[in-house]
Amino acid sequence: MKVFWYILIGLCGGVLGGMGMGGGTLLIPMLTLFMKVGQHAAQGINLIAFIPMSVAAIVIHTRNKLIEKKIILPILASAVLTSAAGAFLSLKTGVGELRLYFGIFLIAVGGAYLTAAIVKKVKSKKQKGTATPDERHI
Amino acid sequence: MAEISKKKALLIMLAGGAVAGFVNGFFGGGGGMIVIPLLTALLKTEKKKAHATTIAIILPLSLISGAVYLFKGAAKLDILAAAGGGVIAGGIIGAILLNKISNEKIAVIFYIVMIVSGISLVLFR
Structure with a gap:
Protein backbone atom coordinates (compact mmCIF):
# COMPACT_ATOMS: atom_id res chain seq x y z
CA MET A 1 0.00 0.00 0.00
CA LYS A 2 2.86 2.34 0.82
CA VAL A 3 4.36 1.71 -2.63
CA PHE A 4 1.18 3.10 -4.17
CA TRP A 5 1.60 6.36 -2.27
CA TYR A 6 5.27 6.64 -3.23
CA ILE A 7 4.35 6.23 -6.90
CA LEU A 8 1.51 8.79 -6.56
CA ILE A 9 3.79 11.33 -4.87
CA GLY A 10 6.39 10.70 -7.57
CA LEU A 11 3.70 11.30 -10.20
CA CYS A 12 2.73 14.66 -8.68
CA GLY A 13 6.35 15.78 -8.48
CA GLY A 14 6.99 14.50 -12.01
CA VAL A 15 4.02 16.37 -13.50
CA LEU A 16 5.25 19.64 -11.96
CA GLY A 17 8.82 18.91 -13.02
CA GLY A 18 7.70 18.11 -16.56
CA MET A 19 5.94 21.45 -16.68
CA GLY A 20 9.17 23.14 -15.64
CA MET A 21 7.97 24.16 -12.21
CA GLY A 22 10.61 22.73 -9.92
CA GLY A 23 8.79 19.55 -8.95
CA GLY A 24 11.60 18.59 -6.61
CA THR A 25 10.78 21.33 -4.20
CA LEU A 26 7.43 19.59 -3.64
CA LEU A 27 8.55 15.95 -3.86
CA ILE A 28 10.74 16.40 -0.77
CA PRO A 29 8.09 17.87 1.60
CA MET A 30 5.46 15.38 0.33
CA LEU A 31 7.79 12.50 1.22
CA THR A 32 8.70 13.91 4.63
CA LEU A 33 5.30 15.29 5.70
CA PHE A 34 3.00 12.52 4.41
CA MET A 35 5.24 9.45 4.39
CA LYS A 36 7.53 10.31 7.31
CA VAL A 37 10.61 9.71 5.17
CA GLY A 38 13.71 11.25 6.74
CA GLN A 39 14.74 14.66 5.41
CA HIS A 40 18.10 13.42 4.12
CA ALA A 41 16.60 10.34 2.44
CA ALA A 42 13.91 12.47 0.76
CA GLN A 43 16.56 14.86 -0.55
CA GLY A 44 18.73 12.05 -1.93
CA ILE A 45 15.69 10.43 -3.57
CA ASN A 46 14.69 13.74 -5.16
CA LEU A 47 18.13 14.35 -6.65
CA ILE A 48 18.32 10.92 -8.25
CA ALA A 49 14.65 10.53 -9.26
CA PHE A 50 14.79 13.58 -11.53
CA ILE A 51 17.93 12.53 -13.42
CA PRO A 52 16.26 10.38 -16.14
CA MET A 53 13.64 13.07 -16.76
CA SER A 54 16.29 15.77 -17.03
CA VAL A 55 18.24 13.74 -19.58
CA ALA A 56 15.12 13.30 -21.74
CA ALA A 57 14.26 17.00 -21.44
CA ILE A 58 17.79 18.09 -22.38
CA VAL A 59 17.75 15.89 -25.52
CA ILE A 60 14.47 17.50 -26.64
CA HIS A 61 15.58 21.05 -25.77
CA THR A 62 18.91 20.60 -27.57
CA ARG A 63 17.06 19.55 -30.72
CA ASN A 64 14.92 22.67 -30.44
CA LYS A 65 18.05 24.81 -29.92
CA LEU A 66 16.80 26.13 -26.61
CA ILE A 67 19.97 25.53 -24.60
CA GLU A 68 22.40 28.44 -24.26
CA LYS A 69 25.70 26.58 -24.07
CA LYS A 70 27.76 29.71 -23.37
CA ILE A 71 26.01 30.24 -20.02
CA ILE A 72 26.37 26.69 -18.73
CA LEU A 73 30.12 26.41 -18.15
CA PRO A 74 30.74 29.64 -16.17
CA ILE A 75 27.83 28.79 -13.85
CA LEU A 76 28.94 25.19 -13.44
CA ALA A 77 32.54 26.24 -12.72
CA SER A 78 31.61 27.32 -9.21
CA ALA A 79 28.42 25.29 -8.83
CA VAL A 80 30.02 21.84 -9.09
CA LEU A 81 32.22 22.63 -6.09
CA THR A 82 29.46 24.08 -3.91
CA SER A 83 27.00 21.30 -4.84
CA ALA A 84 29.39 18.67 -3.42
CA ALA A 85 30.16 20.84 -0.39
CA GLY A 86 26.45 21.47 0.19
CA ALA A 87 25.66 17.75 0.06
CA PHE A 88 28.41 16.86 2.57
CA LEU A 89 27.37 19.67 4.90
CA SER A 90 23.72 18.62 4.66
CA LEU A 91 24.56 15.04 5.69
CA LYS A 92 26.36 16.44 8.74
CA THR A 93 23.33 18.57 9.70
CA GLY A 94 20.76 17.13 12.12
CA VAL A 95 17.34 16.09 10.72
CA GLY A 96 15.32 18.60 12.74
CA GLU A 97 17.66 21.44 11.93
CA LEU A 98 17.70 20.59 8.22
CA ARG A 99 13.88 20.45 8.16
CA LEU A 100 13.78 23.93 9.68
CA TYR A 101 16.21 25.35 7.09
CA PHE A 102 14.37 23.61 4.25
CA GLY A 103 11.06 24.98 5.51
CA ILE A 104 12.47 28.52 5.61
CA PHE A 105 13.89 28.02 2.11
CA LEU A 106 10.46 26.96 0.77
CA ILE A 107 8.73 29.94 2.40
CA ALA A 108 11.37 32.37 1.06
CA VAL A 109 11.43 31.04 -2.51
CA GLY A 110 7.65 30.48 -2.68
CA GLY A 111 7.09 33.96 -1.27
CA ALA A 112 9.50 35.58 -3.74
CA TYR A 113 7.96 33.86 -6.77
CA LEU A 114 4.41 34.57 -5.57
CA THR A 115 5.25 38.25 -5.08
CA ALA A 116 6.81 38.42 -8.56
CA ALA A 117 3.71 36.77 -10.07
CA ILE A 118 1.38 39.22 -8.32
CA VAL A 119 3.50 42.24 -9.34
CA LYS A 120 3.48 41.03 -12.96
CA LYS A 121 -0.29 40.54 -12.90
CA VAL A 122 -0.89 44.04 -11.52
CA LYS A 123 1.48 45.56 -14.08
CA SER A 124 -0.12 43.74 -17.02
CA LYS A 125 -3.54 44.92 -15.84
CA LYS A 126 -2.31 48.52 -15.81
CA GLN A 127 -1.00 48.36 -19.38
CA LYS A 128 -3.39 45.98 -21.10
CA GLY A 129 -2.46 44.93 -24.61
CA THR A 130 1.29 45.17 -24.15
CA ALA A 131 1.58 42.15 -21.83
CA THR A 132 2.66 38.80 -23.17
CA PRO A 133 0.16 36.19 -22.01
CA ASP A 134 2.25 33.21 -23.10
CA GLU A 135 5.16 33.78 -20.74
CA ARG A 136 6.06 30.66 -18.84
CA HIS A 137 6.48 30.26 -15.12
CA ILE A 138 8.81 27.96 -13.29
CA MET B 1 23.60 39.59 -22.40
CA ALA B 2 23.89 42.73 -24.43
CA GLU B 3 23.20 45.25 -21.67
CA ILE B 4 25.87 44.25 -19.17
CA SER B 5 29.62 44.01 -19.55
CA LYS B 6 31.26 40.62 -20.08
CA LYS B 7 33.20 40.87 -16.84
CA LYS B 8 30.11 41.66 -14.82
CA ALA B 9 28.20 38.81 -16.48
CA LEU B 10 30.99 36.37 -15.63
CA LEU B 11 30.98 37.48 -11.99
CA ILE B 12 27.18 37.12 -11.81
CA MET B 13 27.42 33.63 -13.29
CA LEU B 14 30.16 32.50 -10.90
CA ALA B 15 28.47 33.93 -7.80
CA GLY B 16 24.98 32.75 -8.81
CA GLY B 17 26.37 29.32 -9.69
CA ALA B 18 27.97 29.04 -6.27
CA VAL B 19 24.66 29.80 -4.54
CA ALA B 20 22.61 27.51 -6.80
CA GLY B 21 25.09 24.65 -6.39
CA PHE B 22 25.09 24.96 -2.62
CA VAL B 23 21.28 25.09 -2.42
CA ASN B 24 20.92 22.09 -4.71
CA GLY B 25 23.38 20.05 -2.65
CA PHE B 26 22.29 21.18 0.81
CA PHE B 27 18.52 20.88 0.18
CA GLY B 28 18.70 18.08 -2.36
CA GLY B 29 16.95 20.22 -4.97
CA GLY B 30 15.66 23.70 -5.56
CA GLY B 31 18.77 24.92 -7.35
CA GLY B 32 16.67 25.55 -10.43
CA MET B 33 14.56 28.04 -8.50
CA ILE B 34 17.76 30.09 -8.07
CA VAL B 35 19.12 29.62 -11.62
CA ILE B 36 15.90 30.68 -13.41
CA PRO B 37 15.81 34.25 -12.04
CA LEU B 38 19.60 34.42 -12.43
CA LEU B 39 19.20 33.77 -16.16
CA THR B 40 16.04 35.78 -16.82
CA ALA B 41 16.46 38.79 -14.54
CA LEU B 42 20.23 39.23 -14.39
CA LEU B 43 21.51 37.80 -17.66
CA LYS B 44 18.38 38.73 -19.68
CA THR B 45 18.01 35.26 -21.17
CA GLU B 46 14.74 34.65 -22.98
CA LYS B 47 12.28 32.73 -20.80
CA LYS B 48 11.96 29.48 -22.76
CA LYS B 49 15.72 29.27 -23.22
CA ALA B 50 16.23 30.01 -19.53
CA HIS B 51 14.07 27.03 -18.53
CA ALA B 52 15.81 24.68 -20.95
CA THR B 53 19.30 25.88 -20.00
CA THR B 54 18.49 25.57 -16.29
CA ILE B 55 17.81 21.84 -16.67
CA ALA B 56 21.17 21.42 -18.40
CA ILE B 57 22.85 23.22 -15.46
CA ILE B 58 21.00 21.34 -12.71
CA LEU B 59 21.56 17.84 -14.14
CA PRO B 60 25.34 17.68 -13.50
CA LEU B 61 24.81 19.27 -10.06
CA SER B 62 22.18 16.65 -9.16
CA LEU B 63 24.51 13.90 -10.36
CA ILE B 64 27.28 15.14 -8.07
CA SER B 65 25.15 15.74 -4.96
CA GLY B 66 23.02 12.64 -5.68
CA ALA B 67 26.18 10.52 -5.72
CA VAL B 68 27.20 11.93 -2.33
CA TYR B 69 23.78 11.12 -0.81
CA LEU B 70 23.80 7.67 -2.42
CA PHE B 71 27.29 6.66 -1.30
CA LYS B 72 26.64 7.96 2.20
CA GLY B 73 23.58 5.71 2.31
CA ALA B 74 21.09 8.57 2.56
CA ALA B 75 18.84 7.57 -0.35
CA LYS B 76 16.58 4.58 0.38
Whole structure:
Protein backbone atom coordinates (compact mmCIF):
# COMPACT_ATOMS: atom_id res chain seq x y z
CA MET A 1 0.00 0.00 0.00
CA LYS A 2 2.86 2.34 0.82
CA VAL A 3 4.36 1.71 -2.63
CA PHE A 4 1.18 3.10 -4.17
CA TRP A 5 1.60 6.36 -2.27
CA TYR A 6 5.27 6.64 -3.23
CA ILE A 7 4.35 6.23 -6.90
CA LEU A 8 1.51 8.79 -6.56
CA ILE A 9 3.79 11.33 -4.87
CA GLY A 10 6.39 10.70 -7.57
CA LEU A 11 3.70 11.30 -10.20
CA CYS A 12 2.73 14.66 -8.68
CA GLY A 13 6.35 15.78 -8.48
CA GLY A 14 6.99 14.50 -12.01
CA VAL A 15 4.02 16.37 -13.50
CA LEU A 16 5.25 19.64 -11.96
CA GLY A 17 8.82 18.91 -13.02
CA GLY A 18 7.70 18.11 -16.56
CA MET A 19 5.94 21.45 -16.68
CA GLY A 20 9.17 23.14 -15.64
CA MET A 21 7.97 24.16 -12.21
CA GLY A 22 10.61 22.73 -9.92
CA GLY A 23 8.79 19.55 -8.95
CA GLY A 24 11.60 18.59 -6.61
CA THR A 25 10.78 21.33 -4.20
CA LEU A 26 7.43 19.59 -3.64
CA LEU A 27 8.55 15.95 -3.86
CA ILE A 28 10.74 16.40 -0.77
CA PRO A 29 8.09 17.87 1.60
CA MET A 30 5.46 15.38 0.33
CA LEU A 31 7.79 12.50 1.22
CA THR A 32 8.70 13.91 4.63
CA LEU A 33 5.30 15.29 5.70
CA PHE A 34 3.00 12.52 4.41
CA MET A 35 5.24 9.45 4.39
CA LYS A 36 7.53 10.31 7.31
CA VAL A 37 10.61 9.71 5.17
CA GLY A 38 13.71 11.25 6.74
CA GLN A 39 14.74 14.66 5.41
CA HIS A 40 18.10 13.42 4.12
CA ALA A 41 16.60 10.34 2.44
CA ALA A 42 13.91 12.47 0.76
CA GLN A 43 16.56 14.86 -0.55
CA GLY A 44 18.73 12.05 -1.93
CA ILE A 45 15.69 10.43 -3.57
CA ASN A 46 14.69 13.74 -5.16
CA LEU A 47 18.13 14.35 -6.65
CA ILE A 48 18.32 10.92 -8.25
CA ALA A 49 14.65 10.53 -9.26
CA PHE A 50 14.79 13.58 -11.53
CA ILE A 51 17.93 12.53 -13.42
CA PRO A 52 16.26 10.38 -16.14
CA MET A 53 13.64 13.07 -16.76
CA SER A 54 16.29 15.77 -17.03
CA VAL A 55 18.24 13.74 -19.58
CA ALA A 56 15.12 13.30 -21.74
CA ALA A 57 14.26 17.00 -21.44
CA ILE A 58 17.79 18.09 -22.38
CA VAL A 59 17.75 15.89 -25.52
CA ILE A 60 14.47 17.50 -26.64
CA HIS A 61 15.58 21.05 -25.77
CA THR A 62 18.91 20.60 -27.57
CA ARG A 63 17.06 19.55 -30.72
CA ASN A 64 14.92 22.67 -30.44
CA LYS A 65 18.05 24.81 -29.92
CA LEU A 66 16.80 26.13 -26.61
CA ILE A 67 19.97 25.53 -24.60
CA GLU A 68 22.40 28.44 -24.26
CA LYS A 69 25.70 26.58 -24.07
CA LYS A 70 27.76 29.71 -23.37
CA ILE A 71 26.01 30.24 -20.02
CA ILE A 72 26.37 26.69 -18.73
CA LEU A 73 30.12 26.41 -18.15
CA PRO A 74 30.74 29.64 -16.17
CA ILE A 75 27.83 28.79 -13.85
CA LEU A 76 28.94 25.19 -13.44
CA ALA A 77 32.54 26.24 -12.72
CA SER A 78 31.61 27.32 -9.21
CA ALA A 79 28.42 25.29 -8.83
CA VAL A 80 30.02 21.84 -9.09
CA LEU A 81 32.22 22.63 -6.09
CA THR A 82 29.46 24.08 -3.91
CA SER A 83 27.00 21.30 -4.84
CA ALA A 84 29.39 18.67 -3.42
CA ALA A 85 30.16 20.84 -0.39
CA GLY A 86 26.45 21.47 0.19
CA ALA A 87 25.66 17.75 0.06
CA PHE A 88 28.41 16.86 2.57
CA LEU A 89 27.37 19.67 4.90
CA SER A 90 23.72 18.62 4.66
CA LEU A 91 24.56 15.04 5.69
CA LYS A 92 26.36 16.44 8.74
CA THR A 93 23.33 18.57 9.70
CA GLY A 94 20.76 17.13 12.12
CA VAL A 95 17.34 16.09 10.72
CA GLY A 96 15.32 18.60 12.74
CA GLU A 97 17.66 21.44 11.93
CA LEU A 98 17.70 20.59 8.22
CA ARG A 99 13.88 20.45 8.16
CA LEU A 100 13.78 23.93 9.68
CA TYR A 101 16.21 25.35 7.09
CA PHE A 102 14.37 23.61 4.25
CA GLY A 103 11.06 24.98 5.51
CA ILE A 104 12.47 28.52 5.61
CA PHE A 105 13.89 28.02 2.11
CA LEU A 106 10.46 26.96 0.77
CA ILE A 107 8.73 29.94 2.40
CA ALA A 108 11.37 32.37 1.06
CA VAL A 109 11.43 31.04 -2.51
CA GLY A 110 7.65 30.48 -2.68
CA GLY A 111 7.09 33.96 -1.27
CA ALA A 112 9.50 35.58 -3.74
CA TYR A 113 7.96 33.86 -6.77
CA LEU A 114 4.41 34.57 -5.57
CA THR A 115 5.25 38.25 -5.08
CA ALA A 116 6.81 38.42 -8.56
CA ALA A 117 3.71 36.77 -10.07
CA ILE A 118 1.38 39.22 -8.32
CA VAL A 119 3.50 42.24 -9.34
CA LYS A 120 3.48 41.03 -12.96
CA LYS A 121 -0.29 40.54 -12.90
CA VAL A 122 -0.89 44.04 -11.52
CA LYS A 123 1.48 45.56 -14.08
CA SER A 124 -0.12 43.74 -17.02
CA LYS A 125 -3.54 44.92 -15.84
CA LYS A 126 -2.31 48.52 -15.81
CA GLN A 127 -1.00 48.36 -19.38
CA LYS A 128 -3.39 45.98 -21.10
CA GLY A 129 -2.46 44.93 -24.61
CA THR A 130 1.29 45.17 -24.15
CA ALA A 131 1.58 42.15 -21.83
CA THR A 132 2.66 38.80 -23.17
CA PRO A 133 0.16 36.19 -22.01
CA ASP A 134 2.25 33.21 -23.10
CA GLU A 135 5.16 33.78 -20.74
CA ARG A 136 6.06 30.66 -18.84
CA HIS A 137 6.48 30.26 -15.12
CA ILE A 138 8.81 27.96 -13.29
CA MET B 1 23.60 39.59 -22.40
CA ALA B 2 23.89 42.73 -24.43
CA GLU B 3 23.20 45.25 -21.67
CA ILE B 4 25.87 44.25 -19.17
CA SER B 5 29.62 44.01 -19.55
CA LYS B 6 31.26 40.62 -20.08
CA LYS B 7 33.20 40.87 -16.84
CA LYS B 8 30.11 41.66 -14.82
CA ALA B 9 28.20 38.81 -16.48
CA LEU B 10 30.99 36.37 -15.63
CA LEU B 11 30.98 37.48 -11.99
CA ILE B 12 27.18 37.12 -11.81
CA MET B 13 27.42 33.63 -13.29
CA LEU B 14 30.16 32.50 -10.90
CA ALA B 15 28.47 33.93 -7.80
CA GLY B 16 24.98 32.75 -8.81
CA GLY B 17 26.37 29.32 -9.69
CA ALA B 18 27.97 29.04 -6.27
CA VAL B 19 24.66 29.80 -4.54
CA ALA B 20 22.61 27.51 -6.80
CA GLY B 21 25.09 24.65 -6.39
CA PHE B 22 25.09 24.96 -2.62
CA VAL B 23 21.28 25.09 -2.42
CA ASN B 24 20.92 22.09 -4.71
CA GLY B 25 23.38 20.05 -2.65
CA PHE B 26 22.29 21.18 0.81
CA PHE B 27 18.52 20.88 0.18
CA GLY B 28 18.70 18.08 -2.36
CA GLY B 29 16.95 20.22 -4.97
CA GLY B 30 15.66 23.70 -5.56
CA GLY B 31 18.77 24.92 -7.35
CA GLY B 32 16.67 25.55 -10.43
CA MET B 33 14.56 28.04 -8.50
CA ILE B 34 17.76 30.09 -8.07
CA VAL B 35 19.12 29.62 -11.62
CA ILE B 36 15.90 30.68 -13.41
CA PRO B 37 15.81 34.25 -12.04
CA LEU B 38 19.60 34.42 -12.43
CA LEU B 39 19.20 33.77 -16.16
CA THR B 40 16.04 35.78 -16.82
CA ALA B 41 16.46 38.79 -14.54
CA LEU B 42 20.23 39.23 -14.39
CA LEU B 43 21.51 37.80 -17.66
CA LYS B 44 18.38 38.73 -19.68
CA THR B 45 18.01 35.26 -21.17
CA GLU B 46 14.74 34.65 -22.98
CA LYS B 47 12.28 32.73 -20.80
CA LYS B 48 11.96 29.48 -22.76
CA LYS B 49 15.72 29.27 -23.22
CA ALA B 50 16.23 30.01 -19.53
CA HIS B 51 14.07 27.03 -18.53
CA ALA B 52 15.81 24.68 -20.95
CA THR B 53 19.30 25.88 -20.00
CA THR B 54 18.49 25.57 -16.29
CA ILE B 55 17.81 21.84 -16.67
CA ALA B 56 21.17 21.42 -18.40
CA ILE B 57 22.85 23.22 -15.46
CA ILE B 58 21.00 21.34 -12.71
CA LEU B 59 21.56 17.84 -14.14
CA PRO B 60 25.34 17.68 -13.50
CA LEU B 61 24.81 19.27 -10.06
CA SER B 62 22.18 16.65 -9.16
CA LEU B 63 24.51 13.90 -10.36
CA ILE B 64 27.28 15.14 -8.07
CA SER B 65 25.15 15.74 -4.96
CA GLY B 66 23.02 12.64 -5.68
CA ALA B 67 26.18 10.52 -5.72
CA VAL B 68 27.20 11.93 -2.33
CA TYR B 69 23.78 11.12 -0.81
CA LEU B 70 23.80 7.67 -2.42
CA PHE B 71 27.29 6.66 -1.30
CA LYS B 72 26.64 7.96 2.20
CA GLY B 73 23.58 5.71 2.31
CA ALA B 74 21.09 8.57 2.56
CA ALA B 75 18.84 7.57 -0.35
CA LYS B 76 16.58 4.58 0.38
CA LEU B 77 16.56 2.48 -2.77
CA ASP B 78 13.07 0.90 -2.45
CA ILE B 79 11.39 4.29 -2.04
CA LEU B 80 13.61 5.69 -4.80
CA ALA B 81 12.44 2.97 -7.22
CA ALA B 82 8.73 3.60 -6.54
CA ALA B 83 8.89 7.40 -6.44
CA GLY B 84 11.32 7.48 -9.38
CA GLY B 85 8.91 5.45 -11.52
CA GLY B 86 6.18 7.93 -10.63
CA VAL B 87 8.41 10.88 -11.50
CA ILE B 88 9.18 9.52 -14.97
CA ALA B 89 5.49 8.85 -15.76
CA GLY B 90 4.50 12.20 -14.25
CA GLY B 91 7.22 13.99 -16.21
CA ILE B 92 5.74 12.76 -19.49
CA ILE B 93 2.23 13.82 -18.42
CA GLY B 94 3.54 17.22 -17.31
CA ALA B 95 5.35 17.82 -20.59
CA ILE B 96 2.15 17.06 -22.52
CA LEU B 97 -0.02 19.18 -20.20
CA LEU B 98 2.39 22.10 -20.49
CA ASN B 99 0.95 23.12 -23.84
CA LYS B 100 -2.67 22.48 -22.92
CA ILE B 101 -3.46 24.31 -19.69
CA SER B 102 -2.76 27.78 -18.35
CA ASN B 103 0.25 27.31 -16.19
CA GLU B 104 0.14 30.79 -14.75
CA LYS B 105 -2.73 29.72 -12.49
CA ILE B 106 -1.02 26.43 -11.66
CA ALA B 107 2.18 28.32 -10.85
CA VAL B 108 0.39 30.48 -8.29
CA ILE B 109 -1.13 27.37 -6.65
CA PHE B 110 2.33 25.80 -6.69
CA TYR B 111 3.88 28.80 -4.88
CA ILE B 112 1.15 28.76 -2.24
CA VAL B 113 1.61 24.99 -1.68
CA MET B 114 5.34 25.66 -1.33
CA ILE B 115 4.75 28.31 1.35
CA VAL B 116 2.25 26.10 3.22
CA SER B 117 4.64 23.11 3.11
CA GLY B 118 7.43 25.35 4.37
CA ILE B 119 5.32 26.55 7.29
CA SER B 120 4.36 22.94 8.15
CA LEU B 121 8.03 21.93 8.12
CA VAL B 122 9.00 24.81 10.38
CA LEU B 123 6.13 24.17 12.83
CA PHE B 124 6.14 20.34 12.95
CA ARG B 125 9.70 19.18 13.31
